[in-house]
Amino acid sequence: MSEIVPPEVRPKPAVPAKPSHVAPPSSAPFVPSPQGTGGEGQGSGRGSALLGYIGIDTIIEQMRKKTMKAGFDFNIMVVGQSGLGKSTLVNTLFKSQVSRRSTSWSRDEKIPKTVEIKSVSHVIEEGGVKMKLTVVDTPGFGDQINNDNCWEPISKHINEQYEKFLKEEVNIARKKRIPDTRVHCCLYFISPTGHSLRQLDIEFMKHLSRVVNIIPVIAKSDTLTPEEKTEFKQRVRKELEVCGIECYPQKEFDEDMEDKSDNDKIRETMPFAVVGSDKEYQVNGKRVLGRKTAWGVVEVENPNHCEFSLLRDFMIRSHLQDLKEVTHNIHYETYRAKRLNDNGGLHPISSSGHDTQESNL
Numbered sequence: 001m002s003e004i005v006p007p008e009v010r011p012k013p014a015v016p017a018k019p020s021h022v023a024p025p026s027s028a029p030f031v032p033s034p035q036g037t038g039g040e041g042q043g044s045g046r047g048s049a050l051l052g053y054i055g056i057d058t059i060i061e062q063m064r065k066k067t068m069k070a071g072f073d074f075n076i077m078v079v080g081q082s083g084l085g086k087s088t089l090v091n092t093l094f095k096s097q098v099s100r101r102s103t104s105w106s107r108d109e110k111i112p113k114t115v116e117i118k119s120v121s122h123v124i125e126e127g128g129v130k131m132k133l134t135v136v137d138t139p140g141f142g143d144q145i146n147n148d149n150c151w152e153p154i155s156k157h158i159n160e161q162y163e164k165f166l167k168e169e170v171n172i173a174r175k176k177r178i179p180d181t182r183v184h185c186c187l188y189f190i191s192p193t194g195h196s197l198r199q200l201d202i203e204f205m206k207h208l209s210r211v212v213n214i215i216p217v218i219a220k221s222d223t224l225t226p227e228e229k230t231e232f233k234q235r236v237r238k239e240l241e242v243c244g245i246e247c248y249p250q251k252e253f254d255e256d257m258e259d260k261s262d263n264d265k266i267r268e269t270m271p272f273a274v275v276g277s278d279k280e281y282q283v284n285g286k287r288v289l290g291r292k293t294a295w296g297v298v299e300v301e302n303p304n305h306c307e308f309s310l311l312r313d314f315m316i317r318s319h320l321q322d323l324k325e326v327t328h329n330i331h332y333e334t335y336r337a338k339r340l341n342d343n344g345g346l347h348p349i350s351s352s353g354h355d356t357q358e359s360n361l
């Protein structure tokens with residue numbers, strides 16, 4: 001395949017791009033015939049398998065290379081009362097110390113009585129692909145005596161990231177690649193009470209589901225029996241429906257029937273009943289992540305024990321890109337449209353003739 005040349009110096013292509021396994025073209029220029037048999041009759045002598053070959057099928061490879069070079073950003077926010085296993089689950093998820101435990105934050109520190117938001121970034125590499133994972137933690141959420149409006153600082157933080165992105169976007173000399181600090185996914189930890197959602201859970205999800213992708217999880221599900229778990233999950237789904245709360249993946253954004261059928265299965269499984277642990281144990285000769293109890297090891301990645309692996313596969317393997325797209329195309333777009341609309345739709349020009357958009361956003 002030909003070398004990548006910046007657009008300014010790139011000559012007009014005489015021969016379309018081809019995969020490397022294709023023999024080099026003859027010196028004759030490529031002239032597509034009306035029948036789509038390019039090169040035919042030009043004395044090229046190429047095999048019939050190459051006739052009409054344009055090279056569209058190399059687009060995926062081109063995109064893969066570009067994306068690999070640029071790398072991925074993925075930002076997860078974890079929200080829930082203290083002690084529900086947020087740090088443990090995030091550590092389990094990426095099998096590395098990616099949550100706040102890896103920073104100077106110490107377990108002995110007193111839990112702050114206000115919601116303080118902290119971000120920690122790590123670069124994870126797998127199979128040559130780099131991903132910058134940022135975990136946004138919200139210690140102190142719901143830990144106050146009066147938890148009214150405790151979702152507000154979280155909502156403010158999410159909107160601030162949209163605002164940052166918007167400011168970069170409307171800049172005349174904008175960066176080639178705008179740093180993305182927007183929250184792509186919010187894991188909301190539900191306490192494993194076995195009863196129902198608390199008012200705080202409902203309030204949080206009601207307000208935040210409109211601005212961010214929420215994935216609810218039942219924390220520490222090893223503390224529930226299988227029957228209790230099933231009933232609790234059903235009750236939570238019903239409550240969410242009654243309250244009109246749409247978690248991710250939202251029905252209205254299913255793109256086609258295949259998408260709908262895949263997402264329906266996920267919606268029927270939610271909220272994921274998870275168990276977290278970053279400790280390994282020997283089970284049947286294999287090392288597994290688990291929680292050792294007096295009755296045996298709860299295997300975190302065993303789907304018969306909990307839904308951690310379902311959550312991981314869903315969030316990382318099947319829906320990571322979609323989480324980012326919904327964030328950009330729906331949540332950010334809604335923020336952007338409202339913000340620019342509030343601003344009169346146009347950037348006001350100051351008396352000096354300068355665009356005042358910076359000061360007005």
Ligand SMILES: Nc1nc2c(ncn2[C@@H]2O[C@H](COP(=O)(O)OP(=O)(O)OP(=O)(O)O)[C@@H](O)[C@H]2O)c(=O)[nH]1
Pocket residue numbers: 081082083084085086087088089111139140219220221222223274275276277291
């Ligand atoms: N039974 C059980 N215990 C868990 C689970 N996950 C974490 N724990 C334990 O719960 C305690 C609190 O876990 P953390 O991960 O620190 O909880 P957190 O939500 O990050 O808590 P804060 O840091 O206070 O916000 C630790 O002792 C963990 O070992 C789980 O799935 N099941």
